[in-house]
Amino acid sequence: MITFDNVTKIYQRGAAPALDHCSLNIGPGEFVFLVGASGSGKSTLMSLVLREERASSGQIHVLGQDITKLSRWKVPGLRRQIGTVFQDFKLLANKNVFDNVAIAPQVIGRPRHTIALEVPEVLETVGLGGKEKRMPHELSGGEMQRVAIARAMVNRPKLLLADEPTGNLDPQTSVGIMRLLTRINQNGTTVVMATHDSQIVDQFRRRVIELDEGRVVRDQERGIFGMRSE
Numbered sequence: 001m002i003t004f005d006n007v008t009k010i011y012q013r014g015a016a017p018a019l020d021h022c023s024l025n026i027g028p029g030e031f032v033f034l035v036g037a038s039g040s041g042k043s044t045l046m047s048l049v050l051r052e053e054r055a056s057s058g059q060i061h062v063l064g065q066d067i068t069k070l071s072r073w074k075v076p077g078l079r080r081q082i083g084t085v086f087q088d089f090k091l092l093a094n095k096n097v098f099d100n101v102a103i104a105p106q107v108i109g110r111p112r113h114t115i116a117l118e119v120p121e122v123l124e125t126v127g128l129g130g131k132e133k134r135m136p137h138e139l140s141g142g143e144m145q146r147v148a149i150a151r152a153m154v155n156r157p158k159l160l161l162a163d164e165p166t167g168n169l170d171p172q173t174s175v176g177i178m179r180l181l182t183r184i185n186q187n188g189t190t191v192v193m194a195t196h197d198s199q200i201v202d203q204f205r206r207r208v209i210e211l212d213e214g215r216v217v218r219d220q221e222r223g224i225f226g227m228r229s230e
């Protein structure tokens with residue numbers, strides 16, 4: 001699903017690499033927590049998977065394609081197969097819940113009648129049934145994140161990247177969001193989640209990949225957040 005082979009990313013000449021000879025392999029159906037101090041390279045890794053950034057050296061395979069060689073016109077096709085969820089939700093403030101989710105299938109040209117069926121279905125799945133007409137400012141943080149997850153899910157991506165999805169949420173709401181991501185994963189979507197949330201990582205016990213200064217320093221099945229408490 002994702003393979004990094006000796007990947008280095010240097011943003012500016014002379015600066016320390018954001019990723020430094022990084023190798024990892026994430027298979028289909030896995031749920032992976034990506035942890036590490038601020039600046040360790042987690043967001044860079046995700047940007048490379050989405051081809052928002054290009055590797056300085058090394059090879060990256062995503063969904064069976066060598067994306068280091070992927071021509072520019074094929075990048076939108078790659079991104080359409082990947083759902084993304086961020087800490088700041090990234091909802092469109094002037095669009096209601098339905099329209100915020102409907103954007104994803106609209107972009108890939110799904111017919112309007114299919115969208116009219118699929119969007120309420122996915123909103124039901126994330127626990128927002130009946131809230132289609134609400135505007136983002138009428139939602140709680142947890143509800144906003146559910147809208148963002150619904151938008152990420154609606155095209156049934158094989159891969160979901162979540163960058164600090166619980167970063168702005170209280171612990172109880174975070175657990176609700178995690179249950180949702182777990183359910184999405186159980187339905188076959190590979191989930192990679194970058195997080196600083198030690199409670200969540202320790203509670204959900206999944207594979208943990210830890211980065212430090214751009215290098216993979218730990219890769220552990222059913223891991224915990226930090227090495228300290230081992």
Ligand SMILES: Nc1ncnc2c1ncn2[C@@H]1O[C@H](COP(=O)(O)OP(=O)(O)OP(=O)(O)O)[C@@H](O)[C@H]1O
Pocket residue numbers: 011012017018036037038039040041042043044045
């Ligand atoms: N667009 C950019 N231009 C230059 N340097 C960058 C850029 N993006 C990230 N960096 C640098 O690359 C390194 C890794 O940053 P990155 O954002 O990947 O870390 P992170 O682990 O996601 O951090 P955080 O947990 O704070 O989000 C840092 O030193 C950062 O300053």
